[in-house]
Amino acid sequence: MTRSRKTICRNRAGRTMSFPRITTGRRLFLGGLLSASGLPLIAGAGPVYAQGAGQAASRRLRLLVHFVPNGFYMDGMAAAPGVGGWELPPLLSAMQPLKHKVTYLQGFQNAPAGDRSTHSGQTAGLLTGVSPASGDVLRAGVSIDRLIAARAGLTTTLHLATEPPYTFCTPDDLLSCGYRSSISWAGSAGPVPNISSPDQALRTLFGGATGADPAELASRTRLVTDYLRDEAETLRAQIGGEDRERLSEFIDATRSVEVSASEYERLSACDIPPGVDPIQFGVEALSDAMADVVELAFRCDATRVVTLMEGHGASDRVFGNLGVPEPFHYVSHHDNDPYNVAAYETIVHWEVSRFSRLCQRLDAIDDGNGFSVLDNTVALLVSGMGDGNDHDVSDMPALICGATGLIPNDACFSLPDGTPLANLHISIAGLFGVELDSFGRDGSGPLQELQVL
């Protein structure tokens, strides 16, 4: 992590403060340069992902979606395209130790989320590629993490957040503030809620997996799930319409409770800590604790799909630990005010450094056959928008760390104008063997840029 100098800023109230200032050059690429990829497309490479998917099939691939709220200060995110010799932009400097495993993509558009150019629509539309429904019903399609889990037969997914849902909010653009609390959506089953306690996340993943005979545990959980299904079926038979759907959802969910003896055996063999101190102090400590959970979950193969929200979609958290007393959302609407820009950059840099730290920890875990856990993870860093100042969804960056050998690593691409973000989702799904022709409202196919030789 490079924090090059301290800048003393003075805000309009005349008070001075200092916080680390990230060296940010002017925007590196403008206009037409952004319209074309900086790299030649790979011609005649056959079916997209043919090689990657083949490798993936023999590897234990995981998905980590690491969401950060309120977008990025885009002047600090622009990088020249290239492979190997490219340079990380200033706000991504914390990724330097893993640059050889980074794939940076610039210039996505998430037009469906732009229909509702607000934090609610952009948070819920990020992984779903649709515009959420207004009104009382919370619906935003199926997010790519859920789709991958379902199609790839991955029963257990983990959804984490380091900030609880908002306490005061008024709907923006007639969309419920509830849309800001989840990036993972389960179709008619609505938002997938996040676990915001590291201790409970551990319990959810490993609860009951220690200190008992796996076969007996499995037998007991199977009997319980049968009982739950029978009770739900009895009730479902008496109702119709949407409520019937709710019971169907419950019945489907009982599968997550059922754990086989072999799963118990595998989980109990893992070195599971007895628990996490439930009392976490502040933003950084909680972020650390959640990273511990993700690391453990992937190391023990307790789940292969994790979403982690470092704040809800319009986070107003105050980063006192970074010396920024203004709420995050406020400074993200920087209006090019130097004080706000510096504060915004400081927070984004911190977020990227958290992601980098987690990736480095995953990279330190041997996953067999010469790969680290990070090598076998598609670790995606994204936000609901590009520049938070104007809720821009026409120029959004996304960074993948890991997926070594499955996509071009140590590479930076500038995508053609209007490239749907949903195409990235299609590409990621392909790595998991989930072939999609389309996704969301405008996803039309995988990204050629991510094809490997």
Place this chain on the structure above:
Amino acid sequence: MNVDCVTISAAIRLLLLSVLLPSIVGCSDDPASHPDEAADSSVQSLRRLSARELDGTISDILQIEAGLIARLPADTIHNNFDNQRSALRTNRTWLRSAEVAIRDVVSEALSPDPNTSARYLVAGHILGGTTGEVRDEIGSYGFMWHIGPNDRSTWQVTLRHSGRYRFSAYLNIPELAADDATITVLVDDASIPVQWVREADHDVLTAEVALDAGTTLFQLRSDGDFGGLATIDYLTLNGPVDDAFVGVIPRERSAPCAAPDQAVDSGCARSVIEAVVRDALRSEYSAAAAHNALDLYEAMTAAGSSSEDALVSTLAGVLTSPGTLFLVDRDWPAGSWQSAHQGVQRAAFLVWGRAADAEADVPALAPDGAWDQVAVERLVDQMLADPRAVSVVDDFATRWLGLDTISDAEPDPEMFPGFNGVLRAQMLAEVRRAVSQVFFGGGDLRTLFTSTSGEVGPELAAHYGDDILSIEEGTAHFDPARRTGLQSRAGMMMGLSNPTSTHPTKRGLWLLDRVLCDLPPPPPADVDPIPEPDPDSDILTGRDRVREHLADSTCASCHVVMDGLGLMLENYDATGQWRDTENGVEIDAGYEFPAWGSLQGASDLGAALAEDARFPTCFVSHLYTYAFGEPPAENDRLVESVTRDFVDGGYTLRAALVSLIASERFLTGVAGDEE
């Protein structure tokens, strides 16, 4: 593991009483009204309980503080509340978490470990801490108090059971602390002997202390100089640690299902299961449901599980079953035990935020199963008089009025060095108390906006300063020109501010959304936030900051009212303290409204809000949304009729509740004739 039959005390009592005293659970000679007889009905709707509702319900059934709010994924807040049908789903992630958490709770209830956690702590409220000028790392998930010289931090706990508890304070004391610096622990103002222990990276102050059920105040008083960097990182209370305490009932009063180190008596286990099923499933209880749970227990033991493990898993299964997790509305035949039971339970979730006890509450609240005006009035009076009714303030009003913004606000310590945790706690206590007095005292809800008195603690009284004309027994009488209504209270004004400045637009939006239900259309996507005041520019005051809103005709169409409301409150800074000037410019809290005419300050604003015809409908709409788990349709006839009753009844919470609960839609989920 020791398992007491009476560990599940309420459930067991119900079982026994239901045999001995059938009438107490609404049974009679009429087979149609017998709990074990199924009546014809169809399900009208169902919704999952929120984590909060589930926590209260399971805590009561198991007689343990389940702590499920922290153990479950956070419920999505929708329509301002946490109990909305469309947001409360049971997908895999949620159910997996719930199953694990509930299984843990059942295990803890049957085999409590006094050394691990304060399982019998009903509530712990931080009443105040101390802050120095550094205030980093205070987050929503934990608190840290900085210990100043000659300072105090206060922790209020409420205990379900009397007994001996182990209190510990985890401190970080730097080497800079003076040798004679000391910390004294006081319990209800009496100092107690403590021990210093070094544990990992903390200095721990610990003491074993006898506590009575109910509320206790812990205080940590510092004397001497701690070097400015000492902190209290957290406090714990574990227990009861009495030898005789093996569950929620002392051993001598229990009939154990298992002697120490012996297997659970299966007959006793079956009784516990049946009783828990009856409590947990509420009006969905049936003999078949009890048999299914008993079959589950038998199947587990037959498959080789120990009776203890089988009991835990079976109870966890019952408490995770749809009958427990979902609030099911059926059109039960009028006069059936299920009909009255369902009505009581729905009212309990509305007023108490948790299920009613089938044994104690249902017969008392609906003794003859009647659901007419008189019966409902009696029920509402009983419910509001019950301590559990605190939920209608803590849950409904807190979200309706956004009181929790006070907890979340983080005034900039550099700009507001006098702000600290004690002040925050007293601010929150003041507004909660104001709402409680009106709610439970049968007051006119409009006085929330016109009241000129309030209960304030000493630090808050100092914060208000000259705004208080007199204080009598903790009740401050304010200068009406300065402090009239909630819209003038320091806590609310702080919660609706930025850390460094006020936010007129946010304050106005709060009133439009929560009090008048007259939200303007959404702003354009690329709208900039209002600028901060800047003494070096021409943006000196709140009025200057929203100048662009009001000058642009497109913006002004909405902001003319929204910002106007906020500008009338500009005399309150970002900690709610009164100010006459901002950046040397006298604050103008006057505003000309299209509908209200010319008004000046919080007092005029309060009068206007109280007289505005939108308020009663708005309040009833919020109450409806909370009661039904979904917002009313436009021009909903029930909202109209409840609003009429609310107004005719003197704008009291009781009037609104009676009208709502007495409606056929509330009882059966089906629109009634009164609509």
